[in-house]
Amino acid sequence: MNREVVIVGGGPAGMLMGLLLAKEKIQVTVLEKNTTFNRDFRGETIAPGSVFLLKKLGVFKALEEHGFIKVQKIKMYDREEKLFSVNFDDFNHPQKFGIDIPQPVVLEALKQKASSYPNFEYIHGATCTDLIKDGEKVVGIRYSKEKEEHQIKCRLVIGAEGRFSRLRTLGHFAVEKKEFSRDLIWFKVPKPEGWEEGNLIKVYKHDHVIILPTYPNDLRVGTYIYLGGNRETKAKGIAAFIDKVCMIEPRLRKPMEKHIKSWDDTTLLKIFTAHVDQWAKDGLILIGDAAHTLSPILGQGVNIAMQDAFELLPYVNSGLKTYEGPLPAHHFDDYISKRKKQVSFVAGFQERQEQNLAASTPFQCMLRKVKMKLLDKAPFKIKVMKKLQYGVVANETTEGLT
Template sequence: MKKQVVIVGGGPAGMLMGLLLARENIDVLVLEKNKSLERDFRGETIAPGSVYLLKKLGIFRELEKHGFVKVNKIKMYDRDEKLFSVDFDRFDHPQKFGIDIPQPVVLEAIKQQALKHPNFHYIDGALCMDLLKENDQVVGVRYKQEQDVKEIQSQLVIGAEGRFSRIRSLAGFRVKKENFSRDLIWFKVPKPANWEEGNLIKVHKHDHVIILPTYPNYLRVGTYIPLGGSAYIKSKSIDWFIDKVCRIEPRLREPMKEHITSWEDTTLLKIFTAHVDEWAKDGIILIGDSAHTLSPILGQGVNLAMQDAYELLPYVKDGLSTYKNRPIPASHFDEFVSKRKQQVSFVSGFQAQQEQNLAASSLIQCAIRKLKMRVLDRLPFKYAVMEKLQYGIFANEKVEV
């Protein structure tokens, strides 16, 4: 079997890339290893810039039919003392809110839009086993579906499997991985009455919680634990954990008492970054978390991934026509990789600064954190920085869609 482009991974980057290519009459196949689009505890927040993209592509209407939670504020408190806030209504952009919505809903909406194009093909339950190569160039993939092993030739393979990419390893990409000094425990509880809008970060001394509104009427709450300390933490009672969280945010005690009754009601997330120096080799390119896994702070992974796909489209189109039936060489994507690395570097740098603030442990460090966030809150360029973060490549595109 032959396709112009094979995409390995049907997450936000891969599925959107498939739709974008199909809209350009490119023969594309998306291989997804899972039989279902249901995901584990994955990113559910879509920033305003990516909401803007989904509107441009006509997908947002389907999300409106399902419903979502609008996210239009970010606030940080030291217990009850406000240190920093951003109101999206003050952004100089027509898209004034992000959304929180289950990821499978977004993926299904993109897939259904793509399936309207006869040149879009999707296979689930397909585990990529190896890359096909000729003269050190990637010319396709070998995958297994149930007991059948099949091969597909292509001009380009796009690796979009996420943070634990198999394609990345098979192709021999070198990864620089950096573990954070802490792990993260997430859980969900119903939203208490009269809860304020927006994403909320609350700190107290050396500890903190991240609280995100989640569809339809929940809060997704994360709190850090020492790196590798899961076994030690879980040797303690669940009441100890509830006390730990509620010392920072007392309003969570009642819903936690009712809904967090054992450690099975929580999810451990390992926090690390992983960056690939070279995103492309002859016949293959990586996008999304496969190329740049970031911290979950401010939920930027999904948005960078989707905008990778959007930015990559013209380079793939040009490469397919320029090189005809040959693999697209890595050098063809140099400009794309350079541009995207700038945005990824900006986001990862911002995240690193916030991680440093949140990791404050001594009284002096906590005092400095409080002062820094207060000063940042008053600086006139606060919204310019946050606009670049929240809108990415669409920060300067100010047309209502």
């Protein structure tokens, strides 16, 4: 079988890319190894910039029909003392909120929309196993489905298969991986009555919790433990863990005591970041988590992944018209340099916040308080947060979307 483009991975990056290319009448196939979108849990918060893209693409209606939680504020408190807040209403942009919605709903909506184009193909239960090469150039992929081997030849393979990308290895990309200095424990509890809107970060001395209202009526809570401290944390027992969290946010005690009965009600997340140096080889490009796995701070992974796809579209379009055969790596130089700037801006911001959150001595905690309060009052606060939350569509650049 021959296609113009094959996308490996049906996550936010791959499905959005598939829809964008389908709209351009490009023969595109998306391969997804799972048979449903109910795969491993991935983020549920979508930043306003990506919500704006989904609206422009006519996908948003399906999300409204399902229902979501509006996310309009981010707040940081040292226990009850406000350190920092941002309200998306203050942004000079028509999209005033992000959303929290199960990711499978978004992926299904993207697939439905893309399927309305006859040139779009989605193959699920299909695991990409290898690249097909002509010399050094990638000219297609091999995949297995129901124990049978298949292959597709194409002019561009887009690797969008997430943080454990196989194409990253098969394509011999140089990648820099960093393990975080701490592990994260997540859990979900029903939202207590009267809980306020917005994402909340609460710090207290050397500890903190991240609390995200989650569809339909829950809170997703994350708290750090030191790297490799899982066994020790567990040995102290679940009651001690509840105490640790409720010392910072006492309003969580009731729902935690009722719903967090054992460690099975929690999830340990090993945090690492990975950055690929050059995202493209002849006939192959990586996007989303495959090219850059970010930390979960401020939930930017989906946003960046979707914007990678959006910004790649004109390059694929022009490449298919300009060249014959596989698209050369150098065609994407400009794209990669633009995207890397945005990714390193986000990663830099996350790193500074991580350092703030990791404050451990009383002096560091005091410094954090001062820094966050200064940032809260800084004239550039809105500009920085807008760049983070809207990325490529900060200036409403929607050319090619309607």
